[in-house]
Amino acid sequence: MLFRKWNKVRLPTSVVAGLLTAALLIAPQASHLTAAQEAKKTNAGAQAQGPVSRGQYIVEDVAMCGTCHTPRKADGELDRSRWLAGAPVPYLPAYPASSWPLQAPRLAGQPPANDAAMITLLTTAVWTDGKPLRDPMPKFHMTRADAEAVLAYLKSISPRQ
Numbered sequence: 001m002l003f004r005k006w007n008k009v010r011l012p013t014s015v016v017a018g019l020l021t022a023a024l025l026i027a028p029q030a031s032h033l034t035a036a037q038e039a040k041k042t043n044a045g046a047q048a049q050g051p052v053s054r055g056q057y058i059v060e061d062v063a064m065c066g067t068c069h070t071p072r073k074a075d076g077e078l079d080r081s082r083w084l085a086g087a088p089v090p091y092l093p094a095y096p097a098s099s100w101p102l103q104a105p106r107l108a109g110q111p112p113a114n115d116a117a118m119i120t121l122l123t124t125a126v127w128t129d130g131k132p133l134r135d136p137m138p139k140f141h142m143t144r145a146d147a148e149a150v151l152a153y154l155k156s157i158s159p160r161q
Contacts (some may be wrong), residue, residue: 051145055153058146059084063138068104082160084108091136099134109159115151122147 059065070078071087086106093100105112113121117128125132125139133139142150 051149051152052156053153054146055149055151055156058142058150059153063140063150065107068136069107084154084157085160089136093135097135100136101134106159107154108157109155111151111154118151118154119144119147122150 066078066084068089068091069084069087070080071082071085072090073079084107087104089101089104111118113128120126121128121133122140122142123144125141127133140147
């Protein structure tokens with residue numbers, strides 16, 4: 001009986017048009033899900049290739065280390081020829097902070113601390129002096145495997161000044 005009632009209901013043209021419009025707006029969004037899923041497969045492939053590839057993915061696409069640790073060209077673009085060579089910090093604090101660093105250290109080739117200290121930094125956000133990292137450095141809490149992959153990648157880069 002319920003079916004008979006719905007069978008006789010006529011939706012106004014504006015409602016039908018609205019539903020069709022919504023369907024058309026949602027359909028392109030669904031195609032992005034496929035692209036995102038493909039991207040995840042690519043990242044999984046990088047992990048299967050080895051720790052250096054995994055580290056490169058984390059440094060370049062997740063942690064975005066180059067944003068602060070790579071010098072910039074005159075036009076503001078990152079200077080990829082001096083990738084992770086250390087650079088002036090491109091951000092200023094919202095309020096005066098005497099502890100704000102003005103220079104991001106070089107990461108390429110030989111990071112600014114020994115392996116154990118770099119693993120600690122990336123897994124606990126604690127620097128070699130036992131203090132939490134200062135802003136604007138993100139407070140990472142990576143897995144040990146990810147931290148080791150990041151370190152392997154950083155050490156694989158030829159340092160350039």
